[in-house]
Amino acid sequence: MKNESLKFLLVGNPNCGKSTIFNSLVGGNARVGNYSGVTVEKKTGSFEIYGIKIRVEDLPGLYSLSPSSAEEAIVRDVVSSGDFDLIVNVIDSSNLERNLFLTIQLAEMGLPMAVVLNMADELEKSGASVDENIVSRELGVPAIKCVGYKTSSVNLLKQFLLDAFLQRREPNFLWSKFRDKKLYADVSEISHLIRKSLPSESADWSRWLAIRAIEGDRPILEKISATSAELAAAIKSASEKIESDFGESAATLISAARFKLASDIAAKSLTLPKKAERQKEIYFLDKIFLNRFLGLPIFFAMMFLTFQFVFTLGDPLMGYMEEFFARAQEWLDGAWADGGFLKSLAIDGIIGGVGGVLVFLPNILMLFLVLSILEDSGYMARAAFLCDRIMRRFGLSGASLIPMLVGFGCSVPAIMATRSLKSKSERIASIMVLPLFSCGSRMPIYILLIPCFFAAEYRGLAMFAIYLTGIILAFAAAKILRVFFLKSEESAFVLELPAYRFPRPYNTLLQICSRAWAFLKKAGTLILGASILLWAASTFPQKAELSKDYEAMASSVEKDEDLSDAAKKERIFEINGERRAEIFEHTLSGRAGRALEPILSPLGFDAKISSALIGAIAAKEVFVSQLGIVYGMGDEEGEDSVPLREKLSRDYTPIQGISILLFILISMPCIATVFATYTETRSVKIAFAQVAGLTLLAYAVCFVFYNIATLLC
């Protein structure tokens, strides 16, 4: 036992302060990952006491053990796997009765358990108190009062948990105390049957299995009917009998009975004050935040501030990051005199590609900071509550509004922010349409293109129209997705409005750090690979012999004495541009651009635009520099380059221009977004559907627009 480490599970309701306890227990020792196959966060860590290493797994918060969501299914699986030494049930003392409902479900399993009555300070502030000895006696397992963020309290907790493990006490079977003997008799009958007909290893579980089976727990029923059809039939008839005897479904009755047990224990162990003070406080804040007239304006102001905070504070930091990577490129360029392809790979492929994604790190951290504050303080649930009515029209719920607002900045953090959505289909629908909220990287493209095709007085309007088109398309697409592809779950809307609390800085910091680490790991693997591929596509194959001798041309210009220095410089610049254009045309990207031309020409695009669009796959703003290369302008060209604009407005009609703008807005998101979609959904299919769906949508919209517009004009 000495060298082996112990494994404790933290289980509890959402908002019971479980994460605070976890963070206090393991400190910076936490690791965040995912449970395989799903996007539920898996938090593990460890601490040591008396030289014994104890691993702690912080399971997602849940209200009951029935597998109605991904989180709950995971907790159920982990708990019923039995691969642990102690269940640590964290309870919010200020909401004892409701929290005990889960405790009773855990106790039914009859596994070694300990109860932590957290937030004891909050309860005592309201003048009430809880007696841990009574809770312990009633449940039959050790219990302790705790204040999760206090070091002294947590040190006691560590000691207590070790003691609890050594005692290995299994909880009382509470149902035997239940007053309604009839229901209990039915449960005992089934458990007796189970003990008789299932293999002996299930015998210890028979009472638990009986309750769950009568309740209609599908996984358990499936397992039972696989082993014994007779038993399954007996259970079915028992639950039907209960239903006909009581006029209610067995599941309803069992839930009600559990609550009765819970409220009995709560009534025995709580000493209530004469007046509930805290309740008043919640009421006061909700009176403002959920006010009929003020509620929504306050919400929009909050969102505006969030947006401002993330992008105005994040952007300078992002600038530093960009500069850092540019410096790194420069330095490498100077230090590595004769590197050939490897050098180009390192500079343009790796630093350019991975750096291009890493520059979002400050923005992402800022966003997670704000989101974690909003979440921990209890406002997030209120925001979802306020906006639900509007969002529901489009098959979404209030909670999906926040990722959408973030999406105007960058789709990557926006997709990560969808984690707060409870319903899986709703979350997928949101992720799918998020790239339609025009992100900041598309701004340079609009700034380049709009002045080419619109008179000065219409430019602002054009910009607004682009954003609005994106929003309308996003909501329409969400509706279509929810109606045809991602149905269901409409009915399962239920949201707790937790008490307002001050976020604990230490907690917030730990949360952000672990998220940042997860993001960095991603950048080092998936994004690195993709960047190398894209770099290779726009570098190879190299043209062995160029059609003209550009170097000779350049040196002849250099020697030409009729030209002024300025004119010489301009001429050489043009020659270099032509050279780059020719090289690019020969590469895979260049060829792909030409190959795509017949497909894209119905939208009004030629080979040049098509090639530039391929560049936009890496990152949207690359469209601008790629277009510069194709036009032989050199890749230093920025959005305010006048010659490029002149050429564009010469080559394309305004209708073609609008078509290009629409395509940029709608078509496939950048590689970072696609990866974010993949990592958040863990599904190649969804990531692919997003790329294909948006690109097809873009094609359809541009096709219709271009052809109707050309017909009309």
Place this chain on the structure above:
Amino acid sequence: MAKEKQKLSENLEDYLEAIQSLSSRDGGARPSDIARELKVKRPSVTSALNSLAAKGLVEYEKYKPVVLTKDGEAHARGISKKHSLLREFFTDVLGVQACEADLVACKMEHIMDDSIMKKFTKFFKGITNPCAGCPSCGVDGCSENCRHAKPLSALKVGDAGLILKIEKSLGDVACFAGMGLVIGSRVEVARIAPLGDPVVLKVRGSEISLRKSQLAAIIVKPV
């Protein structure tokens, strides 16, 4: 309960009732106590107990307290339920004096057949307010047949009610149960969102939000 119940004589049913009330009061029923309770002689008690034991309704050994078997307990409970319901009907609906009501109920409980009793219960619950003292009533004490029952959506802000029934249309029962939405919970409509939907409910010490369309599936009795 669905099992075919043995037909018992009026006399034996009285014995069952007495044993039940004695054992719930004193923790066990001795034959001498039974004799005193029913105002009969010891030998009649012995013979009655023998015949009840033969029917498998009591466990009876000499010099030991009498214990009801599972069947016996169910039987006794059925009778006392009938008794209290009938007595309540006489006093509350017909205005009969309590002692007289008790006497008549004591006779009627034996001839009231189960299926008639079921119909009678339904009728009785419909015309009276069976909700008096409801917060403590059992799972099966109050039902959606209560004439005060209405969907939660009919309640205004500030109103509260006790949950009598949760319709299946609400969805996964277990999911809502964890939030405190179970039969017997007290819910209060705390507020409505600025846009008219959803609604905040206070239940079991916490605040949860549901959509109006979902409230219709929760039947409550206003309190």
